Amino acid sequence: MRVGDFELHLLVASRMKFDGGLVFGVVPKVVWERHKPADENNLVEMACVGMVVRSGGRVILCETGIGAKLDQKRARQVALREPEGALLALRRLGIRPDEVDVVLSTHLHWDHAGGFTRRSEGGRVEVTFPRAKHFVQRTEWDFALDCDPRSRAAYLEDDFVPVADAGLVEFVDGDAEVLPGVELRLTGGHTPGNQVVVFRSGELAVAMTGDLIGTRPHLRRAWNSGGDLDVVRALAEKGRLLDEAAAHRWLLVLGHETEQPAGYVSRAGEWTPEPALPLG
Ligand SMILES: [Zn+2]
Numbered sequence: 487m488r489v490g491d492f493e494l495h496l497l498v499a500s501r502m503k504f505d506g507g508l509v510f511g512v513v514p515k516v517v518w519e520r521h522k523p524a525d526e527n528n529l530v531e532m533a534c535v536g537m538v539v540r541s542g543g544r545v546i547l548c549e550t551g552i553g554a555k556l557d558q559k560r561a562r563q564v565a566l567r568e569p570e571g572a573l574l575a576l577r578r579l580g581i582r583p584d585e586v587d588v589v590l591s592t593h594l595h596w597d598h599a600g601g602f603t604r605r606s607e608g609g610r611v612e613v614t615f616p617r618a619k620h621f622v623q624r625t626e627w628d629f630a631l632d633c634d635p636r637s638r639a640a641y642l643e644d645d646f647v648p649v650a651d652a653g654l655v656e657f658v659d660g661d662a663e664v665l666p667g668v669e670l671r672l673t674g675g676h677t678p679g680n681q682v683v684v685f686r687s688g689e690l691a692v693a694m695t696g697d698l699i700g701t702r703p704h705l706r707r708a709w710n711s712g713g714d715l716d717v718v719r720a721l722a723e724k725g726r727l728l729d730e731a732a733a734h735r736w737l738l739v740l741g742h743e744t745e746q747p748a749g750y751v752s753r754a755g756e757w758t759p760e761p762a763l764p765l766g
Pocket of ligand 1: 598599696697741742
């Protein structure tokens with residue numbers, strides 16, 4: 487699909503299952519289960535939604551998913567499938583990893599930054615996209631290396647430290663336009679350096695929401711991810727994004743939605759999927 491100057495391809499970067507409590511926080515299970523059924527272990531089906539964007543001769547990958555480095559125990563716990571879906575999607579588009587110019591991610595949790603690196607046949611961890619600039623909020627980077635006890639399991643240094651060692655991290659402080667029309671908006675909330683990625687062309691815009699709006703049930707203004715560190719801030723930033731998206735008919739791409747993650751939201755909160763941007 488084309489949106490102004492941008493050619494968009496939606497992709498599944500990985501598939502997994504998360505505990506319903508982590509996904510929906512304090513929302514009672516009897517309520518969220520009507521929208522997202524859980525299996526016998528209380529796990530709900532999730533996707534890591536990514537996007538390949540072409541613009542001005544550049545290739546941008548937004549969200550890389552989990553990748554294939556996860557240890558077996560954890561991979562089993564989350565029923566990991568298609569760990570390197572982003573690489574598969576790029577291959578289908580005829581794009582080699584060394585042809586990716588920019589890698590963006592909403593934050594550095596393992597299910598978003600895992601695909602930044604991979605294990606070579608010799609077992610060494612190496613960068614997946616050896617020519618790409620990886621734009622990272624400095625607050626997110628600092629927190630990932632020195633976080634609270636609860637967040638510790640969510641940041642895996644092998645995902646992102648090798649990228650800095652290779653000289654491929656570009657630090658960002660707050661809101662920034664990193665390429666023409668490509669904006670990073672610092673939101674915080676889910677993590678201190680959480681950001682939303684917005685592609686703008688004239689009046690048109692596409693926003694990758696990451697965990698700020700993970701799934702369609704999370705379009706509700708009072709619902710948030712159970713993993714949010716600053717709930718009040720996450721809800722305020724989500725409200726702002728929903729207002730803007732509804733007023734200007736922005737295309738939203740929800741970070742973990744398994745069914746038609748790209749669509750439009752009305753002022754009343756109704757969701758209309760964009761049929762020209764299917765997942766896969
Ligand atoms: Zn996530």
